Amino acid sequence: LDLSSYLLTPLQRLGKYKLFLENIEKQLTKLKLPTGNVQMALDIIKGEMSKGNDFVAIESIENSPINKEDYGSFKMREKFNILKPRRFEAMVFLFENIIVFT
Numbered sequence: 001l002d003l004s005s006y007l008l009t010p011l012q013r014l015g016k017y018k019l020f021l022e023n024i025e026k027q028l029t030k031l032k033l034p035t036g037n038v039q040m041a042l043d044i045i046k047g048e049m050s051k052g053n054d055f056v057a058i059e060s061i062e063n064s065p066i067n068k069e070d071y072g073s074f075k076m077r078e079k080f081n082i083l084k085p086r087r088f089e090a091m092v093f094l095f096e097n098i099i100v101f102t
Helices: 003-030 036-059
Strands: 074-082 088-095 099-101
Touching: 003 036, 036 074, 036 088
Parallel strands: none
Antiparallel strands: 074 088, 088 099
């Protein structure tokens, strides 16, 4: 198994923590109690989920003629649609040294 396979369970666990914290925030709001600390925890969880999802997506890049170590540091990724010759969804990855389209 590759590394991305081992990351799925922890990423799924983070999703459960997110739902748990959202429920706590909802209950605190109903009780008119402060939610600042819960919101900070939610922001951390969402950030880590995003990083994990980015890593899994980066690991899915296949058949690149360039070694992944030469890409440089990861900056961002975004989905987009290609309309011609046929419609399909693609992904662009922005690294420090290269842009990868998949």
